[in-house]
Amino acid sequence: MIIESIEINNFMCYSGNNRFDFTEGMNVIIGDNGYGKSKLYDAFYWAMYDQCFDTNEKQWKSTRFLGKALISDKAITESEDGLIRTSVRMTLKDTDKDRQYIVERILKAEKREGEVIPDNESIQEITFRKISGMTGKLITNPEEIERIKRKVLPENIRPYMWFQGEQVESIIDFGESDSLSRAINVLSNISRFDEVKIVADAWAKSVGEQYHRKVKALSTDRDKSDKLEVNRNEIVARIGLLENDIKQCKENLGYAEEEADKLVNKQEDATRIRELDVSRKSLEKQLEEIEEELRYERIDLHKKMFTNRWVLKGSEGLVKLFNEKYGNYQDEKLSKRAEAKAKSDAENKVLKELQTRLPINVPEPVFVEKMLDQGKCLVCDREAKEGSEAWNSIKQLLDRTQEVSQGGEEKDQIINDFESDFRRLSQHGYAMEQDIGRIDENIVKTFTRLDRLDKKRRSTRDQLDTVQKEISNLVTESSINPERARHLLSELLANNDHALRFRGNLTRFEVELERKQKELEKIDKDLGELISEDLPSWLEEKKKLLLDFKEIAHSTRDRVFKKLVKQLEDEANNHYHEMMQGNLSAKGIIKLVESTKGNYMPRLVDQNENPLMQLNTGNIILIKLATIMAIISARQGSRDTDLYTLITDAPMSVFGEDYTIGFCKTVSKVYRQSIIMSKEFYKNEALRRQLLNDTDINLGKVYMITPSISENERSNRNSLQTLIKALN
Amino acid sequence: MTREQILRLYLDDDKLIDEGYLREGEGNQAAWSDHLNNKMVTVIKDAIEGVVGGESQALMTRKINKYLDRNL
Amino acid sequence: MEQGGRLGTATESSSWEQGKYFTRRYEIYMYAALLGLKNDYPIKIPKGTNKRKFIEMQSWQPSEITDYIVMALFAVSDVDLSALENMETDEVEKELTKLRGLLEEYANGGFDLIRSKKEDDPSYFNENENCFLDLLD
Numbered sequence: 029m030i031i032e033s034i035e036i037n038n039f040m041c042y043s044g045n046n047r048f049d050f051t052e053g054m055n056v057i058i059g060d061n062g063y064g065k066s067k068l069y070d071a072f073y074w075a076m077y078d079q080c081f082d083t084n085e086k087q088w089k090s091t092r093f094l095g096k097a098l099i100s101d102k103a104i105t106e107s108e109d110g111l112i113r114t115s116v117r118m119t120l121k122d123t124d125k126d127r128q129y130i131v132e133r134i135l136k137a138e139k140r141e142g143e144v145i146p147d148n149e150s151i152q153e154i155t156f157r158k159i160s161g162m163t164g165k166l167i168t169n170p171e172e173i174e175r176i177k178r179k180v181l182p183e184n185i186r187p188y189m190w191f192q193g194e195q196v197e198s199i200i201d202f203g204e205s206d207s208l209s210r211a212i213n214v215l216s217n218i219s220r221f222d223e224v225k226i227v228a229d230a231w232a233k234s235v236g237e238q239y240h241r242k243v244k245a246l247s248t249d250r251d252k253s254d255k256l257e258v259n260r261n262e263i264v265a266r267i268g269l270l271e272n273d274i275k276q277c278k279e280n281l282g283y284a285e286e287e288a289d290k291l292v293n294k295q296e297d298a299t300r301i302r303e304l305d306v307s308r309k310s311l312e313k314q315l316e317e318i319e320e321e322l323r324y325e326r327i328d329l330h331k332k333m334f335t336n337r338w339v340l341k342g343s344e345g346l347v348k349l350f351n352e353k354y355g356n357y358q359d360e361k362l363s364k365r366a367e368a369k370a371k372s373d374a375e376n377k378v379l380k381e382l383q384t385r386l387p388i389n390v391p392e393p394v395f396v397e398k399m400l401d402q403g404k405c406l407v408c409d410r411e412a413k414e415g416s417e418a419w420n421s422i423k424q425l426l427d428r429t430q431e432v433s434q435g436g437e438e439k440d441q442i443i444n445d446f447e448s449d450f451r452r453l454s455q456h457g458y459a460m461e462q463d464i465g466r467i468d469e470n471i472v473k474t475f476t477r478l479d480r481l482d483k484k485r486r487s488t489r490d491q492l493d494t495v496q497k498e499i500s501n502l503v504t505e506s507s508i509n510p511e512r513a514r515h516l517l518s519e520l521l522a523n524n525d526h527a528l529r530f531r532g533n534l535t536r537f538e539v540e541l542e543r544k545q546k547e548l549e550k551i552d553k554d555l556g557e558l559i560s561e562d563l564p565s566w567l568e569e570k571k572k573l574l575l576d577f578k579e580i581a582h583s584t585r586d587r588v589f590k591k592l593v594k595q596l597e598d599e600a601n602n603h604y605h606e607m608m609q610g611n612l613s614a615k616g617i618i619k620l621v622e623s624t625k626g627n628y629m630p631r632l633v634d635q636n637e638n639p640l641m642q643l644n645t646g647n648i649i650l651i652k653l654a655t656i657m658a659i660i661s662a663r664q665g666s667r668d669t670d671l672y673t674l675i676t677d678a679p680m681s682v683f684g685e686d687y688t689i690g691f692c693k694t695v696s697k698v699y700r701q702s703i704i705m706s707k708e709f710y711k712n713e714a715l716r717r718q719l720l721n722d723t724d725i726n727l728g729k730v731y732m733i734t735p736s737i738s739e740n741e742r743s744n745r746n747s748l749q750t751l752i753k754a755l756n
Numbered sequence: 757m758t759r760e761q762i763l764r765l766y767l768d769d770d771k772l773i774d775e776g777y778l779r780e781g782e783g784n785q786a787a788w789s790d791h792l793n794n795k796m797v798t799v800i801k802d803a804i805e806g807v808v809g810g811e812s813q814a815l816m817t818r819k820i821n822k823y824l825d826r827n828l
Numbered sequence: 829m830e831q832g833g834r835l836g837t838a839t840e841s842s843s844w845e846q847g848k849y850f851t852r853r854y855e856i857y858m859y860a861a862l863l864g865l866k867n868d869y870p871i872k873i874p875k876g877t878n879k880r881k882f883i884e885m886q887s888w889q890p891s892e893i894t895d896y897i898v899m900a901l902f903a904v905s906d907v908d909l910s911a912l913e914n915m916e917t918d919e920v921e922k923e924l925t926k927l928r929g930l931l932e933e934y935a936n937g938g939f940d941l942i943r944s945k946k947e948d949d950p951s952y953f954n955e956n957e958n959c960f961l962d963l964l965d
Binding site (some may be wrong): 224227231564569573577580581584 | 775813816817824
């Protein structure tokens with residue numbers, strides 16, 4: 029059947045009524061992560077199977093457990109008290125016969141006083157109508173319903189036709205023997221051969237016992253044969269145990285080998301993750317340091333207001349003002365001093381004149397006083413009695429001298445000498461003036477430094493974000509976390525140790541088994557020799573027939589299985605190489621190689637069957653996708669790719685651009701209808717254009733979905749709705 | 757797969773020729789109703805029938821014994 | 829020295845929110861005083877207004893800024909430097925008190941400028957990391 033349309037109403041992020049129409053060919057839904065692609069996938073799944081995949085817990089959940097989570101938040105917020113109806117409605121067309129089927133699932137919820145109570149169960153309605161007719165007929169017969177659902181998608185091929193990218197790894201988990209057998213089984217029913225094998229084993233065992241009983245019965249020496257019998261039973265028991273041990277050992281060895289394989293494959297990714305993690309740690313440290321520095325600088329910045337005198341910005345005027353005043357003050361002082369000096373100069377001059385009247389060695393005042401007392405000029409030794417002209421001249425001299433010395437002081441006398449303070453203030457002002465001139469420059473420098481630091485911080489932050497994103501992408505895709513990545517190598521070595529041990533045990537057991545089997549043979553021979561007559565020929569014949577049949581059953585089963593594996597391998601290679609088209613970097617052939625446990629592991633080899641390279645996550649996913657496609661397309665005598673729709677959001681980002689287009693080409697060729705969800709075409713416009721224009725891609729409808737609220741505002745989901753835009 | 761197809765795959769096994777149950781070339785083109793007298797072929801057919809028909813192990817063992825035992 | 833009155837207190841709360849700009853109480857006072865002085869904007873404080881005290885001007889740090897303020901006060905006041913030298917101690921004291929009063933007036937003016945900026949642009953001090961620096965332009 030072809031899916032013609034899906035109508036999604038009030039389902040998760042699809043509030044209100046939403047509709048996608050599909051045609052034959054490859055239909056593409058483009059949107060970034062979290063935009064609603066996987067919710068669309070959930071819509072398909074829920075409509076058909078009443079389940080949605082919880083990506084956090086990685087498990088399927090039914091309506092009962094999902095309840096309110098299924099209903100659009102916007103619908104809940106905006107509706108008034110009463111009924112809220114969530115539904116998904118798929119319209120399908122049966123192309124063989126001219127009729128339509130509508131599969132609809134409805135969940136009703138009641139809103140009462142702000143509380144929303146959904147029903148415990150959802151209702152599924154399947155309607156059938158002829159296209160030409162208008163009314164549809166609701167199908168009520170449960171068997172008919174099952175038949176129709178099988179027509180939409182049979183149970184056994186469901187995992188390979190409707191799957192999410194995250195499940196790719198596990199759908200074909202080559203490490204699980206079940207997984208490949210199941211896949212092979214889908215390809216062609218191998219279970220019959222397994223069943224025949226079991227029957228053949230049972231028959232062989234039965235005839236063996238029958239034979240042995242007969243031998244015992246014909247024994248001539250009861251005692252001896254009894255003894256031998258006891259021995260024999262021990263050996264048979266021991267053989268049984270050994271066979272179990274060997275089986276266990278093989279299983280353990282198988283696991284170890286698979287683990288080794290997985291680990292080796294993950295090595296590349298693990299190394300990368302380890303590298304990224306180291307780089308992340310160093311970036312985190314850098315960021316911390318820068319942020320610390322920034323914080324310190326910011327605090328310092330405010331201090332600079334005072335320590336760097338920024339607060340004085342633009343106030344030079346005040347300095348000038350003061351210095352004018354100070355200048356005046358100084359002038360005044362200077363002129364006063366000049367006055368005083370002039371006075372004292374004049375005085376000195378007078379004094380000097382006075383002094384010239386006396387001989388050169390002018391007597392000191394003390395001496396002059398003595399002269400006055402004695403009334404005699406001691407220089408010229410003439411009389412100078414008190415009151416005489418000579419005495420008066422001498423006195424005059426003394427007075428004058430005293431006057432001069434006193435007068436200068438007196439003239440210079442003020443109450444407070446603030447000169448040194450004022451001078452200090454002035455000098456200080458000048459000094460500050462210098463600083464003020466430099467303030468602007470200083471500020472610019474500081475802010476430049478801050479700016480630089482901030483840029484550095486932002487760039488480090490960006491780098492850190494990029495690295496963290498890369499790590500988380502890689503971790504998700506390869507399922508290794510950084511912790512494990514670090515220990516991967518030691519894990520590998522430990523694993524190899526285990527494997528070595530198991531191999532050792534296995535060899536030991538096998539050697540002993542052989543020995544025991546020989547012993548058994550001998551005893552049987554001995555027992556045989558004790559019999560008196562030949563065993564009946566029909567019994568001999570029966571024994572031979574059934575033992576041979578057992579061998580045939582085993583070998584045929586293996587042969588058929590191997591052939592199917594080869595078939596799968598060939599078909600997978602076809603798809604793989606088509607997807608690789610034009611890409612030289614990853615040639616190679618997929619080879620499914622059998623392991624000890626009986627499982628098959630994918631290897632990429634060259635023409636000479638040498639391993640080409642270690643497989644990284646991207647390779648593995650491509651190979652698995654190719655294999656998944658092969659399972660369906662290789663089914664002999666089936667038209668599955670014609671009859672059923674592929675629905676997937678395969679992780680194409682893992683393979684890169686070239687492979688994405690190759691993948692699309694292949695898918696559109698192999699499946700009559702496919703619905704692909706992709707984020708690769710969202711950001712990459714060139715790729716999108718290629719998709720829309722490449723004639724090799726059989727394109728159906730292409731849609732772009734965007735949420736009505738951006739990522740950052742996503743915390744409030746009450747107005748979230750999904751906008752659908754058709755691109756062709 | 758039809759019974760016939762399954763049978764052919766078994767008859768294709770080398771063991772049959774090695775042990776002389778069939779001659780070369782007889783196996784892979786055989787129709788279901790061929791080789792009715794061939795014991796090995798009958799055994800194989802019985803197994804296939806039983807498995808496809810969903811018979812129990814016990815029943816199948818009884819049947820094969822019935823076919824191969826010759827009790828006097 | 830006492831802090832300016834009610835015109836100053838309007839900005840008090842916002843300054844203390846940004847405790848990071850000024851670590852000591854007197855710092856904002858210094859800032860306001862210089863702002864007022866630079867813009868030649870003294871506002872007399874009405875008699876009887878409440879005044880808050882904080883530590884003596886002598887203890888203000890850094891001393892260079894303090895000295896600068898003293899210088900500026902001398903500059904803008906009408907005190908005659910030489911006349912000052914010839915005054916008796918109590919007269920000198922009076923002049924110094926005048927200067928102190930001037931300081932308060934200019935600080936007051938500075939606070940008014942800050943307050944007015946806050947009124948014009950309520951978010952200025954909250955959003956701008958460098959608000960006080962920019963105010964000096």
